[in-house]
Amino acid sequence: MPFDVSFVPGYVVRLLQYLPQTLWVVAASLIFGLVLSLPLTYARFYRVKGFGRACEAFVSFIRGTPPVLQLLVVYYALIRALLSLGMKNGEFVCAIVALGLNAGGFFSEAMLSALRSVPVGQTEAAYSVGMTRARLMRRITLPMALPVAAPNMLGICFVILKESALVFYIGVVSVMSGAKLISSSTFRLVEAYVAAAIIYFPICAIAERLSALLQKRLRRYVREAA
Numbered sequence: 001m002p003f004d005v006s007f008v009p010g011y012v013v014r015l016l017q018y019l020p021q022t023l024w025v026v027a028a029s030l031i032f033g034l035v036l037s038l039p040l041t042y043a044r045f046y047r048v049k050g051f052g053r054a055c056e057a058f059v060s061f062i063r064g065t066p067p068v069l070q071l072l073v074v075y076y077a078l079i080r081a082l083l084s085l086g087m088k089n090g091e092f093v094c095a096i097v098a099l100g101l102n103a104g105g106f107f108s109e110a111m112l113s114a115l116r117s118v119p120v121g122q123t124e125a126a127y128s129v130g131m132t133r134a135r136l137m138r139r140i141t142l143p144m145a146l147p148v149a150a151p152n153m154l155g156i157c158f159v160i161l162k163e164s165a166l167v168f169y170i171g172v173v174s175v176m177s178g179a180k181l182i183s184s185s186t187f188r189l190v191e192a193y194v195a196a197a198i199i200y201f202p203i204c205a206i207a208e209r210l211s212a213l214l215q216k217r218l219r220r221y222v223r224e225a226a
Contacts, residue, residue, distance in 0.1 A: 033103025
């Protein structure tokens with residue numbers, strides 16, 4: 001069946017109804033991942049006995065396995081328990097948990113690398129004047145590390161946005177799963193996926209612009225703090 005561009009606008013309109021659900025899953029996953037990355041990074045940076053090694057193993061698993069495998073493992077591990085609790089939209093929870101675990105592992109790696117880039121002399125000078133670990137992290141380490149971590153962390157946000165297309169594997173209705181439904185019912189595969197790309201591209205472009213503005217503000221904050 002030859003490609004017919006006249007079908008694309010109609011498919012874009014149909015797919016837009018799935019966009020709010022897609023963005024909701026992405027936002028919830030990123031928030032969950034960011035919260036998860038904080039104890040992961042703390043345990044790895046300060047080498048908390050026992051827990052630090054477990055966090056290292058978790059991050060290694062996240063970095064070393066495909067996202068779709070993580071999604072399926074979480075889904076089959078949780079879905080029965082969620083259904084037994086009477087949760088009707090258990091697949092949404094599974095998608096958020098899986099993508100959030102993925103984001104948390106990569107967020108932790110980005111934050112850890114940034115924290116290790118802070119000169120040792122800065123921390124030694126802070127400890128020498130009696131500064132506590134919490135105050136050191138808030139006043140010196142984080143302000144210096146955040147601009148370093150920001151580009152990688154924002155890049156991870158883009159990756160999670162793209163990985164959200166995988167949630168159709170577990171039955172979550174998103175832009176990508178909507179394109180699959182259209183293509184299976186109309187046999188217009190190329191047109192359906194082109195329509196999905198037209199939706200994803202401006203979202204990524206806007207997010208990229210916002211990330212550039214955020215990085216600029218972070219650099220300004222560091223200069224003012226210095």
